[in-house]
Amino acid sequence: MVSMKVRILLFARLRDLLGTDSVELDSPDIESVGDAYRILRARHPELEDFSRSLLVAVNQEFADWNTPVEEGDELALFPPVSGGQPPAEADYPVDASGDIYRIVRERIRTRGLVSQLTRDQDGAAVTFFGIVRNNTRGRRTTHLVYEAYEPMALRKMREIGESLRQRWQIGQVGMVHRLGRLEIGEVSVAIVITSPHRGIAFESCRYAIDRLKQTVPIWKKEFFEDGEVWVEGEFPAAEEGPAPPELV
Numbered sequence: 001m002v003s004m005k006v007r008i009l010l011f012a013r014l015r016d017l018l019g020t021d022s023v024e025l026d027s028p029d030i031e032s033v034g035d036a037y038r039i040l041r042a043r044h045p046e047l048e049d050f051s052r053s054l055l056v057a058v059n060q061e062f063a064d065w066n067t068p069v070e071e072g073d074e075l076a077l078f079p080p081v082s083g084g085q086p087p088a089e090a091d092y093p094v095d096a097s098g099d100i101y102r103i104v105r106e107r108i109r110t111r112g113l114v115s116q117l118t119r120d121q122d123g124a125a126v127t128f129f130g131i132v133r134n135n136t137r138g139r140r141t142t143h144l145v146y147e148a149y150e151p152m153a154l155r156k157m158r159e160i161g162e163s164l165r166q167r168w169q170i171g172q173v174g175m176v177h178r179l180g181r182l183e184i185g186e187v188s189v190a191i192v193i194t195s196p197h198r199g200i201a202f203e204s205c206r207y208a209i210d211r212l213k214q215t216v217p218i219w220k221k222e223f224f225e226d227g228e229v230w231v232e233g234e235f236p237a238a239e240e241g242p243a244p245p246e247l248v
Contacts, residue, residue: 004030011078012219034065060152079232100174101157117172124198126205130189149217156216
């Protein structure tokens, strides 16, 4: 049989658990995502506790255990989704429609983002800023660290923007998420929606942040005075795919 080579990317707790951010597999028994995971889990039994709460992607698109795998494919396993300084006056790059989708490692320029997207024909601009708070369930938070599967995250952010345009008559969309270490009071994510009417702007902005939290592969680790923990979303029961493959 012909051997199949695939690369598996690991994120958040999975990366910490295995002590690496990627694993290369080379086996003639790989035909699907489930086959690749079965081989990986045989090598790393500690993955068993995560099997039913994993999300998977192939070439930056969400997949399931039955998705076929081809030579050279890039797989990713991750839990449910929860540098230098550029000039402060610099504009964020825009796409062909005038929207902004960015992942950054510096302070998000919130004022510039709003002014850059607002048009003369807009009657409303609604913003959402996610801000690092100093506590979680009674524990004092010292700081956060965010990481992402960046190429897929940007693709999913753009898909949210396309979905917004299909649902509402909006103007421009801006989504900027920050990675790396964030201190208390800093902005982790900024979303801006402009529209001729305020009702649409409010509704679409709420939809955008909810979808970002559900589908964009970005995670945070929360640091406390007495420990640290990866903060992960709940695996949506209504959307669960097939059970993970069993070892043979």
